[in-house]
Amino acid sequence: MTEILQTPKLVVVFGGSGFVGRHVVRALARRGYRVRAACRRPDLAGYLQPLGNVGQVQPIQANVRVRWSVDNAVQDADHVINLVGILHEGGRQRFSAVHEFGARAIAEAARAVGAGLTHVSALGADLNSASAYARSKARGEKAVLETVKDAVIFRPSINFGPEDEFFNRFANMARYSPALPLIGGGGTKFQPVYVGDVAEAIASSVDGTIERGRIYELGGPEVLTFKECMEELLAVIDRKRLLLPVPWWLASLQASILGLLPNPLLTRDQLAQLRQHNIVSETAEREGRTFAGLGIQPQLLSVILPSYLWRFRAAGQFQRKPAA
Numbered sequence: 001m002t003e004i005l006q007t008p009k010l011v012v013v014f015g016g017s018g019f020v021g022r023h024v025v026r027a028l029a030r031r032g033y034r035v036r037a038a039c040r041r042p043d044l045a046g047y048l049q050p051l052g053n054v055g056q057v058q059p060i061q062a063n064v065r066v067r068w069s070v071d072n073a074v075q076d077a078d079h080v081i082n083l084v085g086i087l088h089e090g091g092r093q094r095f096s097a098v099h100e101f102g103a104r105a106i107a108e109a110a111r112a113v114g115a116g117l118t119h120v121s122a123l124g125a126d127l128n129s130a131s132a133y134a135r136s137k138a139r140g141e142k143a144v145l146e147t148v149k150d151a152v153i154f155r156p157s158i159n160f161g162p163e164d165e166f167f168n169r170f171a172n173m174a175r176y177s178p179a180l181p182l183i184g185g186g187g188t189k190f191q192p193v194y195v196g197d198v199a200e201a202i203a204s205s206v207d208g209t210i211e212r213g214r215i216y217e218l219g220g221p222e223v224l225t226f227k228e229c230m231e232e233l234l235a236v237i238d239r240k241r242l243l244l245p246v247p248w249w250l251a252s253l254q255a256s257i258l259g260l261l262p263n264p265l266l267t268r269d270q271l272a273q274l275r276q277h278n279i280v281s282e283t284a285e286r287e288g289r290t291f292a293g294l295g296i297q298p299q300l301l302s303v304i305l306p307s308y309l310w311r312f313r314a315a316g317q318f319q320r321k322p323a324a
Helices: 019-030 046-051 067-073 095-113 132-147 167-176 195-207 226-237 248-258 268-274 282-286 306-312
Strands: 010-014 034-039 057-061 079-082 116-120 152-156 179-183 215-218 242-246
Touching (some): 010 067, 116 132, 116 195, 132 152, 167 306, 195 215, 226 306, 242 248
Parallel strands (some): 010 079, 116 152, 179 242
8 A cells, every 4th residue: 555645844934044043944844844934035045955954945035024925935834933023123124014014914924824823022022111122022912813813922032042143242342342331230130042942942833732822931041130141151251351330321322322323232222121121921930831831941041152152262162261
């Protein structure tokens, strides 16, 4: 009797060429899914294809601000993942266009083809937030759940990993600057989460092993202040730098100037976000809407940081700390 081979599921990943995207693509490819990575510049996303077998990963052009390209990208999809997000506005890349219109467009397109939907938002998403970014993320979540009621939504804290723009940026700054700034004194709390753990959670939503129609909050195993994050970073790269507290009023003035740059180091909206702690809520922990509820043990910051920040040490990978 001839055995009938079942074609693997096709998963469309919007934002597949980004920081989180490449790790999600890898996690999906390992599970045997066919992956269509929808991004604005597929010609620059060739690094995704070696993450799977020959022909398993296919970059495709799509822009969440252009509805027909979204509809085209999800054709024949079994599951759709939306990872698209921006940290600051510029040109036509507005929070409302990307986080709200884009989220609704992807949700409607997924519903039209009968595909499952996973939407990645951000910890701190709040309709009443002082931050336009956080408000737009919350409105995006609302649009998704109004369109696809059984969608899975993830809210990760600050992601860290080899390509992150947080620890890499400050580590690079420490190479040249005698001091690192502590915005608002450095007391803001974070729950840094390894991007690989976030990718596993997202991939598990495609597997169908978690409850749908819920919002999950993803944070690492440690709650650290901004200052503690910088201290951990400096210990890893083995550099001594002054940690300089920057009061909110001065940070606001700096953000007003830096925000005018094409790729700003700090904007006033990001400053508004920094005034709020970025940690998993007690409600989410109690209801099992965290890594623990998903059966995933998140990695420690101290375990992962040395694996990619070694290049910022004075002697790079050859630098060794003396025995205690």
